[in-house]
Amino acid sequence: MGMTMTQKILAAHSGRAKVEAGELVLANLDMVVGNDVTSPVAIKEFEKMGATQVFDRDKVTMIMDHFVPNKDIKAAQQCKICRDFCGEKDVTNFYDVGKMGIEHALIPQNGLVTAGDAVIGADSHTCTYGALGAFSTGVGSTDMACGMATGKLWFKVPSAIKFNLTGSLQKYVTGKDVILHIIGEIGVDGALYKSMEYSGDGLASLTMADRLTMANMAIEAGGKNGIFEVDEITLAYLRERGAKEPVIYRADQDAQYDRVIDIDLSSIIPTVAFPHLPENTRTIDKVGDVKIDQVVIGSCTNGLFKDLAEAASVLQGRHVAKGVRAIVIPATQEIYMRCLEEGLIKTFIEAGCVVSTPTCGPCLGGYMGVLAQGERAVSTTNRNFVGRMGHPESEVYLASPYVAAASAIAGRIAGPMEVL
Amino acid sequence: MKNTGNVIKYGDNIDTDVIIPARYLTTGDAAELAQHCMEDLDSTFKSRVHWGDIIVGGWNFGCGSSREHAPMAIKASGIPIVIAKSFARIFYRNSINIGLAIIECPEAADAICDGDKVQVDLDTGEILDVTTGQSFKAAPFPEFIQQIISAGGLVEAVKKGLVR
Numbered sequence: 201m202g203m204t205m206t207q208k209i210l211a212a213h214s215g216r217a218k219v220e221a222g223e224l225v226l227a228n229l230d231m232v233v234g235n236d237v238t239s240p241v242a243i244k245e246f247e248k249m250g251a252t253q254v255f256d257r258d259k260v261t262m263i264m265d266h267f268v269p270n271k272d273i274k275a276a277q278q279c280k281i282c283r284d285f286c287g288e289k290d291v292t293n294f295y296d297v298g299k300m301g302i303e304h305a306l307i308p309q310n311g312l313v314t315a316g317d318a319v320i321g322a323d324s325h326t327c328t329y330g331a332l333g334a335f336s337t338g339v340g341s342t343d344m345a346c347g348m349a350t351g352k353l354w355f356k357v358p359s360a361i362k363f364n365l366t367g368s369l370q371k372y373v374t375g376k377d378v379i380l381h382i383i384g385e386i387g388v389d390g391a392l393y394k395s396m397e398y399s400g401d402g403l404a405s406l407t408m409a410d411r412l413t414m415a416n417m418a419i420e421a422g423g424k425n426g427i428f429e430v431d432e433i434t435l436a437y438l439r440e441r442g443a444k445e446p447v448i449y450r451a452d453q454d455a456q457y458d459r460v461i462d463i464d465l466s467s468i469i470p471t472v473a474f475p476h477l478p479e480n481t482r483t484i485d486k487v488g489d490v491k492i493d494q495v496v497i498g499s500c501t502n503g504l505f506k507d508l509a510e511a512a513s514v515l516q517g518r519h520v521a522k523g524v525r526a527i528v529i530p531a532t533q534e535i536y537m538r539c540l541e542e543g544l545i546k547t548f549i550e551a552g553c554v555v556s557t558p559t560c561g562p563c564l565g566g567y568m569g570v571l572a573q574g575e576r577a578v579s580t581t582n583r584n585f586v587g588r589m590g591h592p593e594s595e596v597y598l599a600s601p602y603v604a605a606a607s608a609i610a611g612r613i614a615g616p617m618e619v620l
Numbered sequence: 621m622k623n624t625g626n627v628i629k630y631g632d633n634i635d636t637d638v639i640i641p642a643r644y645l646t647t648g649d650a651a652e653l654a655q656h657c658m659e660d661l662d663s664t665f666k667s668r669v670h671w672g673d674i675i676v677g678g679w680n681f682g683c684g685s686s687r688e689h690a691p692m693a694i695k696a697s698g699i700p701i702v703i704a705k706s707f708a709r710i711f712y713r714n715s716i717n718i719g720l721a722i723i724e725c726p727e728a729a730d731a732i733c734d735g736d737k738v739q740v741d742l743d744t745g746e747i748l749d750v751t752t753g754q755s756f757k758a759a760p761f762p763e764f765i766q767q768i769i770s771a772g773g774l775v776e777a778v779k780k781g782l783v784r
Binding site: 224226237238240241244245248249250251266267271272274275277278321322323324326338339340341342343345346349350352353354356388389392393419422424477564565566570583585586587588592 | 633635637638641642643645646647648660661679680683684685686687688689691692706708709710713714717718762764765768773774775778779783
């Protein structure tokens with residue numbers, strides 16, 4: 201019996217010729233990631249382990265992104281713990297204000313992960329780098345500490361769902377709509393403990409940005425990781441970002457899958473996830489009349505240049521509806537700069553949006569856009585749980601940048617065709 | 621090891637944002653986190669939870685973010701054990717790593733009611749609903765995970781050289 205892409209990467213990283221679903225392996229790690237919320241707990245556990253140095257100073261990445269620039273004294277203390285630790289251990293990839301970006305946008309951008317890598321991060325959206333053909337998964341702080349100290353971590357080898365993609369996306373349809381559609385179909389635990397493996401002719405029509413968004417939300421289907429078959433688009437991206445030499449793992453012809461799901465990309469239409477679960481999806485034609493108070497365009501899910509360019513194409517020459525607050529957050533400094541150079545920032549500000557420095561802030565109800573009781577937001581982020589963006593009686597509707605921008609203009613959930 | 625406690629029961633998809641809202645993630649102090657455990661879902665939790673109580677949940681318990689603060693907040697609230705139909709995978713790992721006992725048993729999670737007194741034998745996976753007299757059996761952990769648990773969590777396992 202053959203292996204899936206994920207199984208091959210785990211086998212190669214644990215010195216095994218072959219692994220099977222359900223086996224426990226101890227795998228060598230190529231990168232260990234943490235942020236300003238999870239790293240302070242990991243640092244405490246790292247010290248409890250009696251560790252004195254990180255296993256490899258080039259293979260630990262710590263990014264201050266959740267509550268920076270420091271939202272309050274406690275957040276400032278958390279960042280200081282990380283800053284002091286990385287200084288003391290001489291960690292190469294420490295990203296502070298000025299250099300930082302949202303971790304899952306910054307790491308691919310800076311070429312810190314390549315195809316074939318095994319990566320853990322103390323952030324659930326670490327699964328994003330599966331878009332690059334890496335095995336990448338979110339863990340907790342103690343796992344991060346173990347990874348920093350030993351360069352290894354235990355994994356249960358996952359079984360997989362194969363997504364066989366065909367066709368190509370219609371205009372105004374994005375990777376976000378595809379992944380929301382998938383989560384709507386299989387549910388928030390539809391891929392529990394499993395890999396979500398993407399392949400098929402349809403891959404050719406998906407940009408890296410679309411793939412990063414789709415891999416990013418594997419966790420919202422309960423998945424251990426999402427992973428894309430490496431193709432020319434992946435390789436060109438890795439070269440452009442200066443990533444190290446990729447190692448390509450392809451699934452065996454006789455690899456076993458729990459399920460194979462065929463998706464014709466041309467059949468997907470803009471999709472919105474209603475409160476309070478990402479699986480509560482409705483296509484844009486069935487959303488009804490939902491008035492909104494806020495729009496957030498950004499996050500590790502949809503804060504890339506392509507996402508912001510899509511939003512800007514809708515907002516260009518139009519204005520945010522009265523009573524709606526629209527917050528745009530480029531995910532990294534480089535993306536911010538490109539938005540500035542290509543006139544997107546001007547478009548956003550003229551349309552009545554506010555543009556923020558990179559931060560995870562509003563996505564998790566931290567700061568920079570917290571919702572009041574009874575308020576509703578359309579957001580390009582990834583979760584719409586109770587209280588996710590603020591008051592427990594507020595509501596979050598997840599959507600693509602096109603839909604978020606159109607909704608900002610309409611003052612209610614709307615598709616781009618309704619305002620263009 | 622046998623634990624007996626009263627049950628506080630919740631439904632499916634209990635996510636880490638309701639277990640501990642992100643607005644409180646500016647600390648890693650477990651006792652401080654426990655002050656806000658479950659508050660967005662169940663404002664009565666803090667006043668009714670007693671040391672040794674057991675949480676029973678439905679499918680996909682602990683879904684959402686990777687915050688270890690979630691099992692930390694539950695454990696520091698005095699809850700030694702969570703029984704659920706299934707657990708989200710990061711929450712599952714985190715709980716094992718910090719020494720919060722978790723038991724996957726759909727039958728028990730279905731049958732046990734809020735307020736029931738339940739006895740759990742962590743070594744055998746036997747669950748007895750003392751209130752109703754019903755008993756259930758959960759599958760034991762794989763051996764490597766049992767080693768982490770008996771070492772007292774991942775920190776101790778690393779110290780003992782189980783990860784090298």
